Amino acid sequence: MTTSDGAAFRQVLDNLGRAIIDGRMAAGDTDTVDAIVARSGASRPVVREATRVLVSLGMLTAGRRVGLRVRPRAEWDLLDPQLIRWRLASPDRETQLDELRGLRLAVEPEAARLTAIRGIGAEELSGIADQLERSTLERDGPAFLDADRRFHALLLAAAGNGMLARLRDVVDEALRERTPGDPAHWQAAPGDIALHREVATAVAARDAERAAVAMRRILAT
Amino acid sequence: MTTSDGAAFRQVLDNLGRAIIDGRMAAGDTDTVDAIVARSGASRPVVREATRVLVSLGMLTAGRRVGLRVRPRAEWDLLDPQLIRWRLASPDRETQLDELRGLRLAVEPEAARLTAIRGIGAEELSGIADQLERSTLERDGPAFLDADRRFHALLLAAAGNGMLARLRDVVDEALRERTPGDPAHWQAAPGDIALHREVATAVAARDAERAAVAMRRILAT
DNA sequence: CTTCTTGAATAGTATGACTATTGGAGGCAC
DNA sequence: GTGCCTCCAATAGTCATACTATTCAAGAAG
Numbered sequence: 001m002t003t004s005d006g007a008a009f010r011q012v013l014d015n016l017g018r019a020i021i022d023g024r025m026a027a028g029d030t031d032t033v034d035a036i037v038a039r040s041g042a043s044r045p046v047v048r049e050a051t052r053v054l055v056s057l058g059m060l061t062a063g064r065r066v067g068l069r070v071r072p073r074a075e076w077d078l079l080d081p082q083l084i085r086w087r088l089a090s091p092d093r094e095t096q097l098d099e100l101r102g103l104r105l106a107v108e109p110e111a112a113r114l115t116a117i118r119g120i121g122a123e124e125l126s127g128i129a130d131q132l133e134r135s136t137l138e139r140d141g142p143a144f145l146d147a148d149r150r151f152h153a154l155l156l157a158a159a160g161n162g163m164l165a166r167l168r169d170v171v172d173e174a175l176r177e178r179t180p181g182d183p184a185h186w187q188a189a190p191g192d193i194a195l196h197r198e199v200a201t202a203v204a205a206r207d208a209e210r211a212a213v214a215m216r217r218i219l220a221t
Numbered sequence: 222m223t224t225s226d227g228a229a230f231r232q233v234l235d236n237l238g239r240a241i242i243d244g245r246m247a248a249g250d251t252d253t254v255d256a257i258v259a260r261s262g263a264s265r266p267v268v269r270e271a272t273r274v275l276v277s278l279g280m281l282t283a284g285r286r287v288g289l290r291v292r293p294r295a296e297w298d299l300l301d302p303q304l305i306r307w308r309l310a311s312p313d314r315e316t317q318l319d320e321l322r323g324l325r326l327a328v329e330p331e332a333a334r335l336t337a338i339r340g341i342g343a344e345e346l347s348g349i350a351d352q353l354e355r356s357t358l359e360r361d362g363p364a365f366l367d368a369d370r371r372f373h374a375l376l377l378a379a380a381g382n383g384m385l386a387r388l389r390d391v392v393d394e395a396l397r398e399r400t401p402g403d404p405a406h407w408q409a410a411p412g413d414i415a416l417h418r419e420v421a422t423a424v425a426a427r428d429a430e431r432a433a434v435a436m437r438r439i440l441a442t
Numbered sequence: 443c444t445t446c447t448t449g450a451a452t453a454g455t456a457t458g459a460c461t462a463t464t465g466g467a468g469g470c471a472c
Numbered sequence: 473g474t475g476c477c478t479c480c481a482a483t484a485g486t487c488a489t490a491c492t493a494t495t496c497a498a499g500a501a502g
Contacts, residue, residue: 045456062485
């Protein structure tokens with residue numbers, strides 16, 4: 001296992017990242033490499049590497065004589081999966097989930113439109129819709145969620161836009177958060193499945209508008 | 222000036238990033254820290270810090286005994302502004318611009334919709350539309366482009382979604398690429414300005430659908 | 443042919459020293 | 473008093489070196 005490799009680095013990075021995200025280090029606060037070394041017990045190279053990453057994520061600036069300064073939230077790279085994970089494990093959790101929903105509502109209908117225009121992946125989408133139906137009949141929660149994830153991931157990938165495809169990993173962070181076993185879920189499932197099928201058939205028919213509308217309805221649920 | 226601070230680190234990071242982006246180091250290729258140290262002339266800590274950042278950007282994996290391995294493109298953090306800049310300076314440039322257009326087409330109409338629902342920023346949007354008109358009358362290209370950037374940035378910020386707001390910096394990379402002075406531009410400007418006004422008034426009227434449609438038409442140009 | 447052992451390659455970690463930059467304090471001129 | 477200049481000290485940046493831990497792969501053993 002890789003449990004203990006790069007552990008020092010990861011832990012320092014994680015601690016700093018979390019401290020900034022949840023406001024224990026607020027925007028404008030300063031700190032120094034040496035202070036972090038002393039606090040964390042890690043060596044200087046490790047701390048420096050961690051701060052470099054945080055600088056690259058827009059969370060810190062580093063200046064001689066000034067030390068490390070926390071940047072305002074507006075400048076953080078909120079689309080980085082690592083940051084999303086930190087936010088999901090912070091008091092910001094609900095906000096992060098809301099924002100992910102908003103982002104999906106913006107991006108996925110358009111991805112469905114593009115995929116329909118390209119007419120790509122219709123068969124796979126239809127196959128995944130079958131799996132959605134099967135897992136519903138069998139009341140197999142994990143299988144349902146997994147199929148759902150693959151459906152949306154495939155759609156984003158098939159749009160032929162690398163940046164949209166990248167959002168797959170971003171929204172995946174949200175989808176991974178869902179837990180199976182909600183009884184109310186199975187009642188809503190039939191309509192949900194029908195909408196997924198609608199997307200698949202619209203893509204097969206290259207009907208961009210229909211695909212986008214159906215996808216929007218899926219996400220509006 | 223900060224011209225020469227962190228120069229060693231930045232240069233190593235830039236060289237490696239560019240080499241990966243433009244395929245001189247292809248997916249699956251391996252390299253070692255020591256080799257990079259030898260090639261670049263920089264010290265080990267500097268090279269290590271750069272590789273840490275590239276790992277965090279999803280472009281590299283680091284393993285003992287294996288060294289550094291370039292990850293496939295699908296796993297790169299294509300939404301990171303730094304990566305976008307690298308792509309814009311690579312043979313991938315046109316693809317990157319296309320993808321940015323696609324992303325805007327997905328995100329900005331939805332941002333307009335959300336902003337309209339919240340009814341926020343209508344006055345500022347209207348003011349920027351005025352500036353668009355004024356700069357058109359005066360044939361002031363840079364002023365026009367700047368106002369246009371501020372219009373779209375404000376709209377993304379006003380949607381109240383941090384992740385959407387973050388996309389402002391992402392699309393800004395594209396908007397910065399435009400050059401003023403295209404004569405054909407001024408002929409299209411009146412319609413463009415009218416659409417911007419339409420967005421502003423729709424936001425003021427809290428008419429989400431109208432705002433989204435107008436924004437979509439702006440981007441479809 | 444398969445499985446285990448062993449070794450070498452390589453990233454990870456640590457330490458210490460030196461350099462360069464820069465913000466601020468204190469002094470100096472006006 | 474005010475504003476400018478000088479100098480100093482704090483701090484990140486850079487470098488060299490050594491040691492540790494991990495892991496792949498070759499070779500040995502069965």
